[in-house]
Amino acid sequence: MKFGVNYTPRAHWFHHWVDFDASEVARDFDTIAELGADHMRVFPLWPVFQPNPSFVSPTALGHLDTLLSLAAERGLGVSLDGLQGHLSSYDFLPSWMLSWHDRNMFTDQYAIDATALFVRELAKVASAHDNVFAFTLGNEINQFTGGVHPFPHPATTSDIDAWFDAMFAAVGEGAPGLSQNHACYDAAWYDDTQPFTLEHVAQRGDLSIVHSWVFNGTAQKYGPDAFETRAHARYMMGIARAFHVDPKRQIWAQELGTPRNVLPKESVPGFIESTVEQVLSAPDVFGITWWCSHDVSRSLADYPELEYDLGLIDEHGNIKPEGRMVAEAVKEYSGKVISPTRDIELDLDALGGRRALAPGGAFFTRYMEEAREHGHPRIVLPGRSGY
Template identity: 35%
Template sequence: MNARYGVNYLPRENWWYAWAEDDDTFADDLHQIAALGFDHVRVQCLWPLFQPSPSWVSPRALRRLVHLLDRAAENGLDVCVTVLDGWLSGFDFRPCWLKDADPFTDAEAVSAAELLVGEVARAVEGHPALWCVDVANEPNVLMRHLKAGGGEPWAARMLRAARAARVPVTVGVDHVPWMDDEAPIGRAFLADACDLIPVHAWPYFTGALARVGEERAWAVPDYLAQIARAASAGKPVWIQEVGVSPRWLTDVTVEDFAERMVRRAAAIPGLAAVTWWASHDISRRFTGFDELEYGLGLIDAEGRTKPIGARVAEVVAQLRERPAEPAAVAEIVLPAGRAPDLDFAEEWFARMGTIVGPAVRSAS
């Protein structure tokens, strides 16, 4: 089965504040995304707008979500709905009613989150554009106070609620679980509980750029996918976020770096999908975001396809015409008791080939 290629959708006109608007700009955006050759989008349900009260989910927001799926279907796009977006584009968007409650351990807060996930899942169940439900965007970023495995009971409840949609479910953690044995949501849990194994593969945020440099860090999606494959016993791996900023590069163009990342990912055995971050730049009329966040799109805030967007679209078209053959890979053993952190990653990058890097096997 060929891999999917898509984007994390950021609405051009009103970012995700668009859930509170009446415009129909979703249609234009999704048409442009489909015209570039992508087959799916991952969308974000901005938590405070969907659940203004812990006991009440906004019917209007749910209708807007279904409306977006309708427009996606008209453009031949499948949709992953990501529900609990308390952390998004570098902002903490948790609703104000949480106050001082821990969203992951407080009983009332967990029940409220479960309500939202279930209501969203039931609202989109059976929609022809629905591909999967992701319960949260990088929830482990807000779990740093929890010990190893401390976020797993929360994640298990959210995943059970998401199954009301009757589609594959996942929890969109960042790179940390794949590199740290003390993560609050661990690799073994993700492998067991998720239908799609999520990988967020940023060359900067993982530390790969600083450790191995521009000449090799474009292979970080491959590295993290190999760790995920080793943990997941054959389940499909989804590179759910991958992206690059020109602010991070000095010796390689952002277009060349992006092409290498996508081509490398396409050759990973068992890859389910690659989803670029992001579709569109954030408009400058919305202040307060980190400077980085304004330039990560394939399409600019005026709706023009950027050079990186044209390059990624060209690569995707070539991969659709001639899918990458899953590469035969060497093997590198992760010693017992050792985390696949940057020290291990440096060994992996030192041994990676030009096609695809070594498969990772844990020592028995």
């Protein structure tokens, strides 16, 4: 069972790739190791690393190589993300995909080939480091396909399948044998218009990835201290598992956090303890990677307010009470397994699609009533017995 953090550099946030300082990174990693984490998720900024479709910066790749070595020196594993893409309300797409060069990243073959080059070069760097244990294609890349995006990249489910084929092939060429994954935000669970589907979550890549954020309407509807709010991550894991076809497939809670826009300070301890306990008692859990390591510095402008206080370590390098809480909760509940109490059937066709899974939806309501009363059930699809 892994416990780690999504690495958000203390100095200059992800803009540190532009002004890279190995001593600052080493200082961050020392504190992350002190926190008790065994791994980090690391995010190269796409426009910095690939400013031209045929050019991936050797300087940027060299900085990544240095960062991975610094992590290894401190006994920290690394999961490398590819396409950033989107981070903390900002999009980071290269200029060769925008405006005069407007291309759809999922359907334009030129863009797909260029993106595959970038992914392959990142994977090559990763392959030289034994502490790199996984490669995720990008951070919630499905948000670019949604109607909520101001400049969407529309695609069909078949388009996404072909895009996965190209991207995973590129990872395999660069780093044969490295665990390959992709990460969606919860629209893949709850939005019928999303071309990224639950089958993609549960069947593409080597692990099922869950990013659970309760500002998605859960905490607003049920309250910060409600069972539904604290059980949301565990619920998403159960949905993903229902769509598995490989009984040995594991689930990675890759993003969990305590957003203060919906969780007041007094609700944070209970949320952390209950969420971690429920996640770690789920079947087939791979690990937890908390969002995030460090607070965004107040010297940086124009972030949503919640982003400045999501870290387990503050902008001055001090481990916050939340950091101690998460580390202690992981230590206390790691290895504790509670078998699901009974089966509960999920028939999306009968329920009217993925919207029934969303907070307040028919299946969400039924599941939470069952889980509150009897403990988390095992979700099975019609015609499947589950495992």
